Amino acid sequence: MSYYVARGQLPPKKHTQFRSPGNELYCEEVFGTCGFSGIASILYHLHPPTVMREITGMTPLEYAAEPAGALHHRHFFTGRIATEGDLVSSRRYLLKNDDVLVGVGETAKSMTAFYRNSDGDELLFVQDGSGVLHSPFGDLAVAPGDYVVIPSGMLYRMEIQERMRFIVFEAYGPIELPSRYLNSAGQISEQAPFSERDFHVPEGADPVDESGEFVVQVKKRDRVSTYVYAHHPFDVVGWDGYLYPYTFNISDFQPMTGAIHLPPTIHQTFQGPNIAICSFVPRLFDYHPRAVPVSYFHSNIDTDEVLYYVRGNFMSRRGIESGSLTLHPAGIPHGPQPGAIEASLGKSSTDELAVMMDAFRPLTVLRPANSVEDDNYTFSWQ
Ligand SMILES: [Fe+2]
Known part of the structure; x- marks a missing residue:
């Protein structure tokens, strides 16, 4: 995280003697990343952690x-695993x-x-x-x-x-x-x-x-x-630092909307190693009088796009249930399914709740996913 937090008992200066009421030295641990130059916290244990x-x-x-095999759009009913x-x-x-x-x-x-x-x-x-x-x-x-x-x-x-x-x-x-x-x-x-x-x-x-x-x-x-x-x-009797x-x-995510459709990056919540995590939460739709609220067609040339559907009414997708996970591999266009654009016109809000991950390097599908695959999804834009 990006801010300093302190809890419990701490000595006034780090790396100095810090003793219990019984005069035992507490065991100081530096818990951090990137050697000793990255984000870290310092913890004081009763006993050595070793x-x-x-x-x-x-x-x-x-x-x-x-x-x-040939790359194609995938849909897995993960709630059925x-x-x-x-x-x-x-x-x-x-x-x-x-x-x-x-x-x-x-x-x-x-x-x-x-x-x-x-x-x-x-x-x-x-x-x-x-x-x-x-x-x-x-x-x-x-x-x-x-x-x-x-x-x-x-x-x-x-x-x-x-x-x-x-x-x-x-x-x-x-x-x-x-x-x-x-x-x-x-x-x-x-x-x-x-x-x-x-x-x-x-x-x-x-x-x-x-x-x-x-x-x-x-x-x-x-x-x-x-x-x-x-x-x-x-x-631990006390700790302080930036790593915890x-x-x-997700209900505290404040969605941003505009006069016309804003791209999914507006929903980003976290970043990771070559990944971005976004939150799609209930929100008002775009307010231009001729706005098209659902997403446009796109090919996500640089990323494999993963969407996990939590709950709500997913306007641009048919056959989706809570726990559905879709994978749209890079380079193949996807977007609203037939009828979804017309159905969205004039709508003022959505109650969808979903978590998205964009991966900038290709993802491999693992075997447990195959057992709950929706075989009809790939051709569902027909
Ligand atoms: Fe997409």
Whole structure:
């Protein structure tokens, strides 16, 4: 994130002696990216975060891709994929390239192990359900419609309160606010579709002072390694810095509209490594008396375009349901389906809710997507 946050107890100066009431030194950890020059936070633990007792396993991650074929427009009913497990193990991956892994999942089960994705930041979009994201930074409430940004390398455990359905973008790099929304001081500018007040950060929690056996799973380099640590990892008495998990609810995205149709980039919410994430939310349509509210035809020459339909009435698409995910590969024109333009004329608003990802490098479709594919979609412009 782009602003400084401090929680709990901190010494007046960093990298100086900081002791407990019992005169024990707290263990200072610099948690950051890009060596020691990138975005970072400093945490103070009761115990060293390094006391590993055992390595108990390694699970290779394999992503079976469909055979190469002619590129065409695709539609997957992801809500029909049966999943089980917790927030991590229920994920079924559908799309992948070297920048991002896209998966969906559904879970009613709280995580028991602690998990860390060290490949990059995770961006979770919670379609339904609620829970609490526990981390060394404290507890963060998660509600329907929330985007949850989980920094690379941060240990977490999601507690589920209500059955959660989600789509996850596992980036191989940072998920950030789009640079053009920030002014030269790093503040979110008045031109942005949100402000700092719309972002929610853990309030901090009492440190957990427990010793024993704590299972930690780490995803890195196409494998999950499992370790047993001697101390509870959420034993933090205070932290400060710019790197922490946060939520942003899609209902707080302030849509921008104009006299005539504005391109999808106006809906951008996050940027990642060669990806852009956009939010399509209920909004008024364009107000020119002869405006055409639906999108024009376009060929997205530079990007593979992924749209995840959350809910609402999708004017330009037939046969779409909640959880539908479309993939429009680069270079093939798409746009409103037959009749959609005429039907849109004179409409004043839309209630659609959708999340879009543009990927600037080609995506591969993974096998789990094939089982829920809509075979009629490719020719649905006829
Ligand atoms: Fe498009």
